[in-house]
Amino acid sequence: MGExxxxxxxxxxxxxxxxxxxxxxxPTLHTPLMSGANAISGIAIVGALVVTASxxxxxxxxxxxxxITMATINVVGGFMVTDRMLEMFKKN
Amino acid sequence: MDLSTLVELAYLxxxxxxVVGLKRMQSPATARPGNALxxxxxLLAILATLVDNQVLDWTGILIGVVLGxxxxxxxxxxxxxxxxxxxxxxxNAFGGGASAMVAAAEYVRLQEAxxxxxAGTGVTIALSLLIGAVTFSGxxxxxxxxxxxxxxxxxxxxxxxxxxxxxxxxxxxxxGMVAGLLAVVGGLTPxxxxxxxxxxxxxxxxxLVIPIGGxxxxxxxxxxxxxxxxxxxxxxxxxxxxxxxxxGALVGAAGLFLTMLMCKAMNRSLANVMFGAFGQAxxxxxxxxxxxxxxxxxxAEQAALVMAYAQxxxxxxxxxxxxxxxxxxxxxxxxxxxxxxxxxxxxVHPVAGRMPGHMNVLLAEADVSYDLLYDLxxxxxxxxxxxxxxxxGANDVVNPEARDPQSVIAGMPILDVAYARNxxxxxxxxxxxxxxxxxxxxxxxxxxxxxxxxxxxMSDVAKEVREA
Numbered sequence: 325m326g327e328x329x330x331x332x333x334x335x336x337x338x339x340x341x342x343x344x345x346x347x348x349x350x351p352t353l354h355t356p357l358m359s360g361a362n363a364i365s366g367i368a369i370v371g372a373l374v375v376t377a378s379x380x381x382x383x384x385x386x387x388x389x390x391x392i393t394m395a396t397i398n399v400v401g402g403f404m405v406t407d408r409m410l411e412m413f414k415k416n
Numbered sequence: 417m418d419l420s421t422l423v424e425l426a427y428l429x430x431x432x433x434x435v436v437g438l439k440r441m442q443s444p445a446t447a448r449p450g451n452a453l454x455x456x457x458x459l460l461a462i463l464a465t466l467v468d469n470q471v472l473d474w475t476g477i478l479i480g481v482v483l484g485x486x487x488x489x490x491x492x493x494x495x496x497x498x499x500x501x502x503x504x505x506x507x508n509a510f511g512g513g514a515s516a517m518v519a520a521a522e523y524v525r526l527q528e529a530x531x532x533x534x535a536g537t538g539v540t541i542a543l544s545l546l547i548g549a550v551t552f553s554g555x556x557x558x559x560x561x562x563x564x565x566x567x568x569x570x571x572x573x574x575x576x577x578x579x580x581x582x583x584x585x586x587x588x589x590x591x592g593m594v595a596g597l598l599a600v601v602g603g604l605t606p607x608x609x610x611x612x613x614x615x616x617x618x619x620x621x622x623x624l625v626i627p628i629g630g631x632x633x634x635x636x637x638x639x640x641x642x643x644x645x646x647x648x649x650x651x652x653x654x655x656x657x658x659x660x661x662x663x664g665a666l667v668g669a670a671g672l673f674l675t676m677l678m679c680k681a682m683n684r685s686l687a688n689v690m691f692g693a694f695g696q697a698x699x700x701x702x703x704x705x706x707x708x709x710x711x712x713x714x715x716a717e718q719a720a721l722v723m724a725y726a727q728x729x730x731x732x733x734x735x736x737x738x739x740x741x742x743x744x745x746x747x748x749x750x751x752x753x754x755x756x757x758x759x760x761x762x763x764v765h766p767v768a769g770r771m772p773g774h775m776n777v778l779l780a781e782a783d784v785s786y787d788l789l790y791d792l793x794x795x796x797x798x799x800x801x802x803x804x805x806x807x808x809g810a811n812d813v814v815n816p817e818a819r820d821p822q823s824v825i826a827g828m829p830i831l832d833v834a835y836a837r838n839x840x841x842x843x844x845x846x847x848x849x850x851x852x853x854x855x856x857x858x859x860x861x862x863x864x865x866x867x868x869x870x871x872x873x874m875s876d877v878a879k880e881v882r883e884a
Contacts, residue, residue, distance in 0.1 A: 326536075327656055328536040328653065331652070331653050331656070331658070331661050334658055334661050334662060334665075335649055335653075335661050335662075335664075335665045336665075338431075338661065338662040338663075338665035338666055338669075339665045339666075339668060339669045340669075341435060341665075341666065341669075342438070342665060342666035342667070342668065342669030342670050342673075343669040343670075343672075343673055345435065345438050345439055345442075345666070345670075346438070346669065346670040346673045346674070350442070350443075350444075350791070351764070351766050351772055351773050351776070351791050352444060352764075352773055352776040352786055352789060352791075353441055353442070353443075353444060353447055353773060353776075354674060354677070354771070354772035354773030354776075355500060355769075355771055355772065355773035355774050355776065355777050356441070356447060356451070356773070356777070357438075357441050357670070357674070357773070358504060358637075358638060358641060358670075358671070358674055358771065358772075358773075359500070359503075359504050359507075360437075360438070360441060360450075360451050360454060361438070361641060361645070361666070361667045361670040361671060361674075362504055362507055362508050362511065362641050362644070362667070363454070363455070363458075363507070364434060364438075364454055364458070364645075364663050364666065364667050365508070365511040365512075365641065365644040365645045365647075365648050365663070365664065365667040366458070366507075366510075366511050366514065367458065367461065367648050367659065367660055367663040367664065368511060368514035368515040368518060368548075368647070368648045368651055368660070368664075369458075369462060369514065370461050370462065370465045370657060370659060370660055371514075371515065371518035371648070371651040371652065371654070371655050371657065371660055372480070372514055372517060372518055372521075373462065373465045373466065373469065373477065374465060374469055374518075374655050374657070375518055375521040375522055375525065375655070376476055376477055376480070376521070377465075377466075377469035377470065377471045377472065377477070378469065378470070378472065378525075379472065379473075379476075379521070379525070380472075380525070380528070381524070381525070381528050383524050383528075384521050384524050384525045384528070385473075385476050387517050387520045387521035387524060388476065388480075388517065388518075388521045389476040389477070389479060389480045390480075390513075390517050391480075391513075391514045391515075391516075391517030391518055391521065392476070392477060392480030392481060392484065392514075393479075393480040393483050393484040393487075394484065394510040394511070394513040394514040394517065395484065395510065395511065395514035396480060396481050396483075396484025396485050396488060397484045397485075397487050397488040397491070397507065397510045398488070398507050398508070398510040398511040398514065399458055399484075399488065400484065400485045400488030400489055400492070401487070401488030401489065401491050401492045401503075401507050402488070402492075402504075402507050402511075403451060403454070403455040403458070404488065404489055404492035404493070405491075405492035405495060405500075405503060405504075405507075406451045407448065407451055407452070407455075408492060408493075409497070409500070409777050409780070410444075410447045410448040410451055411448060412777070412780040412781050412783075413444045413447065413448075413776075413780045413786050414780070414783065414785060414786070415444070415445075415785050415786055415787050
């Protein structure tokens with residue numbers, strides 16, 4: 325089985341898993357969930373690091389560094405703002 | 417075990433931690449540790465990547481991480497809770513942008529190396545760039561619409577749909593050329609083709625979001641959140657990285673599910689949100705403006721008395737509450753009533769606020785315990801046994817008109833406040849809500865209209881409850 329096909333298997337199964345996981349979240353947590361899921365999409369930072377690490381030309385380096393910067397904003401900002409929201413959820 | 421096996425195992429652990437983290441977000445009690453777990457999964461994936469790759473030059477990586485980290489941290493610390501939807505929109509733009517950058521960098525690298533691109537790689541590069549770029553420009557426009565930098569009104573022009581469709585076809589053709597599936601026409605160099613492709617993808621994102629009204633932006637942001645996950649997944653295919661594919665797919669599924677949920681709460685299809693301006697679908701028109709009906713108007717003292725001597729009060733907060741920043745004053749009223757032995761609860765409509773669950777965040781910010789917040793399904797049957805319903809800044813979500821099959825909001829789930837013994841509506845005027853239709857609730861016999869700004873109203877009522 326080719327690498328693309330294995331990737332496709334993983335992609336489809338992860339999609340099903342994601343759908344099943346999220347379906348059970350109470351509406352109370354939908355905003356933090358959206359923000360937390362958004363932070364996870366910053367996983368693109370891994371891709372940006374890979375292309376930057378092996379960059380041999382200036383253009384590739386620039387594109388990679390811009391990618392790292394954008395992804396880090398997404399990751400750091402996303403997780404921190406989600407934590408800020410969840411910190412406020414208290415039960416008396 | 418060699419290093420690359422260890423790295424792959426670290427990626428696997430990271431993917432599992434993402435799943436467990438998301439799972440823990442199901443309950444308010446475990447949500448915060450769940451988020452921390454997802455954050456540590458991210459850190460693990462980043463560390464594994466850095467160990468695995470022979471980094472030629474750390475300068476760029478350090479600049480990117482430090483700069484991005486600073487910007488992200490400052491934005492996350494300073495954003496107001498009411499501005500949360502546009503903040504998520506902006507963060508999402510960067511997530512999509514990052515995936516587009518991965519695709520661009522990989523394409524340029526392959527071109528420079530003169531390497532022959534496998535068809536699969538070409539397709540995933542084109543997909544990652546297209547989805548990432550649409551997410552980026554679309555999210556930026558959504559951010560602008562929510563914070564007022566771009567007009568919140570739908571921007572339309574004649575022939576908009578054919579233009580968009582034509583643009584999409586051109587983009588697909590260019591994508592085919594980028595992927596190497598179609599022959600390059602007109603003697604364009606691969607890099608020029610790629611640049612035009614990227615520019616048009618950005619333009620498509622703008623054109624897709626600009627005709628959608630500001631009130632629908634949370635749905636758009638949620639959908640774009642799903643896209644940014646898909647873009648990350650596509651980037652994972654490009655570099656053959658499973659943790660990217662898995663996390664991207666998780667986010668893609670989560671975003672799509674949340675989007676569907678929002679549409680359902682508004683009783684609209686996703687297609688209607690994306691392609692149809694609200695209210696143009698026909699149905700019963702808005703009431704003639706000249707028509708005057710009697711309303712019962714009350715002041716702070718009367719409203720306070722009704723609530724102070726009630727046994728049970730259900731508060732229905734809406735976006736107007738958030739706009740007026742009145743959640744802290746409302747909490748004060750709630751505390752004073754609770755001290756007097758009144759049973760106070762909150763009924764939160766799924767689309768109260770500016771995105772699902774936004775109202776819960778705003779009330780949490782005001783220290784309202786989350787076990788006092790009830791969903792529509794949990795509390796709708798209790799209204800008939802309730803003495804007073806206090807509606808602050810909500811309108812369409814309590815409009816009994818939704819029960820009328822002829823209405824434009826027919827079938828929208830509503831809170832059945834009309835069945836309560838008394839209804840107090842705090843509102844600036846009788847003006848219609850986002851749906852643009854009159855609300856018969858305001859003219860009912862058991863309804864008292866308290867015309868005031870929500871914040872002033874709540875602090876006045878608090879004063880009167882204290883003296884009651």
